[in-house]
Amino acid sequence: MRNPTALLACLLGAGPLLAAEPITPPDAPIAVYQTEDDYEAVKSNLEIAITGRGMVISSTLHISDMFQRTAQDTGLPNTLYDQAEAFEFCSIRLSHQMSEAHPANLSICPLAIGVYTLQQQPGMVYVSYRRPEMLGDAATAEQALQNLYRGIVNEAIE
Secondary structure, eight states, X not given: OOOHHHHHHHHTTOOOSSOOOOSSOTTSSEEEEEEOSOHXXXXXXXXXXXXXXXXXXXXXXXXXXXXXXXXXXXTOOOOSEEXXXXXXXXXXXXXXXXXXXOGGGGGGOSEEEEEEEETTSTTOEEEEEXXXXXXXXXXXXXXXXXXXXHXXXXXXXX
16 A cells, blocks of 8 residues: 555544545536435535535525426426425635636626435435636636535535
């Protein structure tokens, strides 16, 4: 073993040593992670990971409830989600950085992370977000936003 410290940490139950990776390809427009953890635990961990970084969740979208509530009127039954919600939030520092790169990047905010379970895959929880693509000289802002999303998701599903 090349890294005896990593082996020792693993043996002592120090938890995962590697960050979770998305199950979607790196060039996909949406990053999707999966875990076999409890939905409510992942949802709560997402809320803590977002607010713990000093951001406020401005809205919680109850997607599965909306599908259920509108199914009869629309004729579109909810055969997809068991539970599904999305959190909207914003980082003022990133908003400023993105807007400096190009004023139209304001449309990236609010940021959103979804958490859901599928009826056909009980016991599996998914977390997703849009990968950022911005106008202007925004490579630094895109990377910062990607790092923010990854950090929040990894904290939620670790």
